[in-house]
Amino acid sequence: MTQPRRARKATPALPGDGTAAARAPMREALAEAAFQLFLEHGFERTTVDDIVARAGVGRRSFFRYFPSKEDAVFPDHESSLAEMTAFLEARPDGDPLDRVFDAARIVLRMYAANPEFSVQRYRLTREVPGLRTYELSVVRRYERTLAGYLRRRLGAAPDGSLRAEMIASAVVAAHNNGLRAWLRSGGSGDARLAVEHAFALVREVWAGRIDPLGPPPPPVVALPAAGGADGEVVVMVASRRTPLWRVVQELEAVLAEG
Amino acid sequence: MTQPRRARKATPALPGDGTAAARAPMREALAEAAFQLFLEHGFERTTVDDIVARAGVGRRSFFRYFPSKEDAVFPDHESSLAEMTAFLEARPDGDPLDRVFDAARIVLRMYAANPEFSVQRYRLTREVPGLRTYELSVVRRYERTLAGYLRRRLGAAPDGSLRAEMIASAVVAAHNNGLRAWLRSGGSGDARLAVEHAFALVREVWAGRIDPLGPPPPPVVALPAAGGADGEVVVMVASRRTPLWRVVQELEAVLAEG
DNA sequence: CGAGGCTATGGCACTGAGTACCCCATGTAA
DNA sequence: TTACATGGGGTACTCAGTGCCATAGCCTCG
Numbered sequence: 305m306t307q308p309r310r311a312r313k314a315t316p317a318l319p320g321d322g323t324a325a326a327r328a329p330m331r332e333a334l335a336e337a338a339f340q341l342f343l344e345h346g347f348e349r350t351t352v353d354d355i356v357a358r359a360g361v362g363r364r365s366f367f368r369y370f371p372s373k374e375d376a377v378f379p380d381h382e383s384s385l386a387e388m389t390a391f392l393e394a395r396p397d398g399d400p401l402d403r404v405f406d407a408a409r410i411v412l413r414m415y416a417a418n419p420e421f422s423v424q425r426y427r428l429t430r431e432v433p434g435l436r437t438y439e440l441s442v443v444r445r446y447e448r449t450l451a452g453y454l455r456r457r458l459g460a461a462p463d464g465s466l467r468a469e470m471i472a473s474a475v476v477a478a479h480n481n482g483l484r485a486w487l488r489s490g491g492s493g494d495a496r497l498a499v500e501h502a503f504a505l506v507r508e509v510w511a512g513r514i515d516p517l518g519p520p521p522p523p524v525v526a527l528p529a530a531g532g533a534d535g536e537v538v539v540m541v542a543s544r545r546t547p548l549w550r551v552v553q554e555l556e557a558v559l560a561e562g
Numbered sequence: 563m564t565q566p567r568r569a570r571k572a573t574p575a576l577p578g579d580g581t582a583a584a585r586a587p588m589r590e591a592l593a594e595a596a597f598q599l600f601l602e603h604g605f606e607r608t609t610v611d612d613i614v615a616r617a618g619v620g621r622r623s624f625f626r627y628f629p630s631k632e633d634a635v636f637p638d639h640e641s642s643l644a645e646m647t648a649f650l651e652a653r654p655d656g657d658p659l660d661r662v663f664d665a666a667r668i669v670l671r672m673y674a675a676n677p678e679f680s681v682q683r684y685r686l687t688r689e690v691p692g693l694r695t696y697e698l699s700v701v702r703r704y705e706r707t708l709a710g711y712l713r714r715r716l717g718a719a720p721d722g723s724l725r726a727e728m729i730a731s732a733v734v735a736a737h738n739n740g741l742r743a744w745l746r747s748g749g750s751g752d753a754r755l756a757v758e759h760a761f762a763l764v765r766e767v768w769a770g771r772i773d774p775l776g777p778p779p780p781p782v783v784a785l786p787a788a789g790g791a792d793g794e795v796v797v798m799v800a801s802r803r804t805p806l807w808r809v810v811q812e813l814e815a816v817l818a819e820g
Numbered sequence: 821c822g823a824g825g826c827t828a829t830g831g832c833a834c835t836g837a838g839t840a841c842c843c844c845a846t847g848t849a850a
Numbered sequence: 851t852t853a854c855a856t857g858g859g860g861t862a863c864t865c866a867g868t869g870c871c872a873t874a875g876c877c878t879c880g
Contacts, residue, residue: 330828351865362830367867437699444698466760470735470767477731481724502724509728509767588858609836620859625838 331369331379333359338376343424347377347432374438377425381442384414388446392453400457400514404450404472405503408479411446412499415483419491426487447476461515471510478502589627589637591617596634601682605635605690632696635683639700642672646704650711658715658772662708662730663761666737669704670757673741677749684745705734719773729768736760 337359341350352373356363370376388407395403415422429435454468461467482499595617599608610631614621628634646665653661673680687693712726719725740757 352867353865364831364868365829368829371867373866437695440698440702441695463759463763466736466739466763469739470732470763473731473735474728477728478724481727501721505721505724505728509771513767610838611836622839622860623858626858629838631837 328369330359330361330365334361334366334369335376335379338373339421339425342377342428347373347428347435372438374435377428377435378438378442380414384411385442385445385449388449392449396453396456400454401471401507401510404454404475405506407450407453408446408475408503409496409499412479412483412495415487416495423487423491426484443476443480447472450475458515467514471506471514474506474510475503478506586627588617588619588623592619592624592627593634593637596631597679597683600635600686605631605686605693630696632693635686635693636696636700638672642669643700643703643707646707650707654711654714658712659729659765659768662712662733663764665708665711666704666733666761667754667757670737670741670753673745674753681745681749684742701734701738705730708733716773725772729764729772732764732768733761736764 334355338350338355341354341358344350345354352366353363355376356366359366366376370379388410391410392403392407429439451469451472454471455465458464458468479499479502482497482502483495485498486493486495592613596608596613599612599616603612610624611621613634614624617624624634628637646668649668650661650665687697709727709730712729713723716722716726737757737760740755740760741753743756744751744753
C-alpha cells in the first residue's frame with residue numbers, strides 16, 4: 305500500500321501547476337478514471353495500469369500527477385490546504401476562534417461543492433483501510449495548520465502551545481463530526497447546519513479562555529525548510545523594529561511544530 | 563509503502579499469542595533486529611530481508627508476526643490498546659473524565675516504561691513519513707476507543723456524540739502534547755507532570771459541561787463484527803430487564819462509530 | 821530558418837513490500 | 851507406528867513506486 309509517501313516532496317514543479325487543479329486536464333482525467341474504477345472494482349483490485357489504460361496515458365504519467373494511488377482519491381485536498389494556509393497568513397488578525405472557524409469552513413465548502421462525489425468518496429474511504437489512513441494524514445495536516453496559527457496567536461500566553469493544539473483538535477473534531485453526519489446522510493440536508501452547531505459548542509467551551517486580546521498579527525515570518533529532518537534550516541524574516549520577544553515567540557512556535 | 567494495511571485482520575491467532583508480547587521470543591527478536599537496523603541505516607533503506615537476515619529467520623516469518631514493516635516499530639501498541647479497551651470495559655462507572663484520563667495514562671505508562679526506546683523511536687518517527695502516518699493511525703484508534711466509551715456514557719445527553727468526540731480529541735491532544743514535550747527533552751524529567759498538567763486543562767474546560775451524573779454503566783454490550791463494511795453485523799447482549807432506552811442508546815453509540 | 825533548450829509525456833527496467841501456496845520439521849495423540 | 855496439528859521456511863508472483871532515458875512539441879535566440 306502507500307501513503308502520503310514523502311510528506312510532500314517539495315512539489316517538484318507539477319506540470320499543470322499554477323492554480324492547482326485548474327488547467328491540468330491530464331490530472332483531472334486520471335483522477336476521474338481512477339475514481340470510476342475504484343467505484344466499479346474497488347480500490348485494491350484496481351491497479352495503476354488499469355487506471356492509465358482507461359485514461360489512455362502512460363503509466364509513468366500517473367505518478368507524475370499523484371505521488372501514490374491514494375492521492376488520486378483526494379485530488380482536491382492539496383489545494384484546499386494551500387487555501388487554508390494562505391487564508392490564515394493573509395488575515396491573521398481578529399478573533400482567533402473566528403479565524404480558525406473560517407479556515408475550517410474552507411474545507412467544508414470543498415466537500416459541499418460536490419455532494420455526490422464527497423458521499424461516494426466517503427463510502428469508499430470507510431471501506432478501504434489504506435484510504436482511511438491516508439485521510440487521517442490529510443486531516444492531520446489541516447489540524448497542524450490550525451494549531452500553528454493558534455500557536456502564533458497564543459504563543460506568549462501560558463500554555464499557549466497546549467491550548468493551541470487543544471483548540472485545533474476541538475475544531476477539527478467538531479468539523480468532522482458535522483461533516484460525517486452529513487456524509488452519512490447521503491448528502492441530503494445542509495452540511496453547514498451541523499458544523500455550525502458543533503462550532504458553537506467549541507466557542508461555548510473555549511470563549512473567554514483565550515487571551516481576550518491576543519498579540520498583534522505576527523510581523524515575523526518563519527519558513528521551516530521543506531523536508532525537515534536533521535539538518536533542517538529555519539529562515540526567518542522580520543522587520544528591524546520587531547520586538548525581540550516576538551521573534552522568540554515565533555521561533556518557538558515554529559520549532560514546537562515538530 | 564505500507565500502513566496498518568488491513569486495519570487489523572481480526573488477528574488470526576498470532577503464534578505467540580495469549581499475553582501478547584510475553585512468550586513470543588521470535589517476535590521480540592524480530593522487533594529488536596528491525597529497530598537496530600532502522601537506527602543504523604534508516605527505516606527506508608532497511609529491507610525486510612536485512613531484518614530477517616540479522617534475526618536469523620526466514621523472510622516469511624517476519625510477516626507472520628508483523629503485518630507490515632511499520633508494525634515492527636510499534637510492537638507494543640497493540641497490547642496497550644487492548645489494555646485500554648479492557649480497562650474501560652471493566653470499569654465503566656465513575657466520572658467519565660477520570661476514566662478517560664486513567665485510560666490515557668495506560669498509554670503514557672507504556673512510553674515511560676522504556677524511556678530510551680521511546681525517545682529513539684520518537685526521533686525515528688519524526689523523520690520517516692511512513693512512520694508518522696502509521697503512528698497517526700494508532701493514535702486514532704486510541705481516540706476512537708475513548709470516544710466510544712464516552713459516547714456510551716453521554717449518548718443520551720444532547721450532542722452526546724459530538725461531546726464525546728470533542729472530549730476524546732482533547733484528551734488525546736493533551737496527552738500527546740505532554741508526551742511529546744517529554745520525548746523532545748530526551749526523556750529527562752517526569753513525563754507525568756506535563757501530561758497531568760495538560761489533563762488539568764481538559765478538566766477545567768470540560769468539567770461541569772458533562773451531565774453531572776451520566777447514565778449508569780451500560781449493562782449492554784454491543785459487538786460490531788470485526789471487519790465492518792457493508793454486510794456488517796452487530797451482536798448485542800443485554801439483560802432482559804435493561805430499559806429499552808439503554809439498548810437504543812447503545813445501538814446508536816455503536817452505529818455512530820462509523 | 822535552424823540550433824539549442826525547455827516541458828510534457830512515454831517506455832523500460834528495477835527495487836522491495838506483501839501474499840499465496842506448498843513444504844518440512846517437530847511434537848502429540850491415537 | 852500412523853495421523854495430525856503447529857510453527858516455521860522457501861519460492862514465485864503481484865504490484866506500487868522510482869530512476870533513467872528517449873522523444874515529441876514548443877519557444878526563443880541567433
